[in-house]
Amino acid sequence: EPEVTQTPSHQVTQMGQEVILRCVPISNHLYFYWYRQILGQKVEFLVSFYNNEISEKSEIFDDQFSVERPDGSNFTLKIRSTKLEDSAMYFCASSEAEGVMNTEAFFGQGTRLTVV
Amino acid sequence: AQKVTQAQTEISVVEKEDVTLDCVYETRDTTYYLFWYKQPPSGELVFLIRRNSFDEQNEISGRYSWNFQKSTSSFNFTITASQVVDSAVYFCALSETNYGGSQGNLIFGKGTKLSVKP
Numbered sequence: 001e002p003e004v005t006q007t008p009s010h011q012v013t014q015m016g017q018e019v020i021l022r023c024v025p026i027s028n029h030l031y032f033y034w035y036r037q038i039l040g041q042k043v044e045f046l047v048s049f050y051n052n053e054i055s056e057k058s059e060i061f062d063d064q065f066s067v068e069r070p071d072g073s074n075f076t077l078k079i080r081s082t083k084l085e086d087s088a089m090y091f092c093a094s095s096e097a098e099g100v101m102n103t104e105a106f107f108g109q110g111t112r113l114t115v116v
Numbered sequence: 117a118q119k120v121t122q123a124q125t126e127i128s129v130v131e132k133e134d135v136t137l138d139c140v141y142e143t144r145d146t147t148y149y150l151f152w153y154k155q156p157p158s159g160e161l162v163f164l165i166r167r168n169s170f171d172e173q174n175e176i177s178g179r180y181s182w183n184f185q186k187s188t189s190s191f192n193f194t195i196t197a198s199q200v201v202d203s204a205v206y207f208c209a210l211s212e213t214n215y216g217g218s219q220g221n222l223i224f225g226k227g228t229k230l231s232v233k234p
Contacts, residue, residue, distance in 0.1 A: 107161040
């Protein structure tokens with residue numbers, strides 16, 4: 001069964017460092033998303049991406065964040081200068097192409113980011 | 117504005133009891149989708165069900181059932197004869213359609229932590 005894969009599963013980084021979280025969406029999906037979940041809290045939308053550009057982003061997704069689809073299979077989230085409060089589980093998700101009704105977002109296993 | 121409310125923060129039941137997890141949503145759209153996801157202790161998000169706003173039929177899948185009522189903006193989830201493996205955090209989520217007709221981003225509730233004791 002196709003699945004969304006995320007690497008690494010756990011990343012520890014020092015405050016101020018840049019991190020890149022990687023995701024491989026399901027191959028025929030064209031909508032991609034990043035969500036984050038601070039420990040013990042709800043899952044929050046960060047950004048959606050379609051046709052090589054951001055289609056929607058939340059207030060959380062400030063200038064420290066960027067997304068990219070560098071090679072047609074990977075979808076990355078970069079945090080330029082990490083802060084302690086960026087510590088969270090980051091989920092990548094993908095869903096089928098535009099115009100296809102009745103689709104759901106498939107989530108990856110998540111990357112737990114710990115900023116120290 | 118869209119909003120999902122899961123009023124029950126934590127529920128504890130004994131195995132074989134039935135349990136209902138409540139979800140109330142707010143949206144101005146007439147076309148939207150509702151979801152339930154399960155998050156076991158391992159942390160991943162497991163998709164359980166998706167419902168679109170035009171389909172108010174209740175659904176049953178094994179021990180799981182869902183009751184969608186537009187009149188009360190609720191999408192409740194019942195687990196019958198609960199088992200220890202059902203212990204997890206359950207999230208209800210809402211999505212409105214984007215310009216293309218496929219789902220937009222998901223707005224999650226705060227989740228309900230279900231503990232099923234043997």
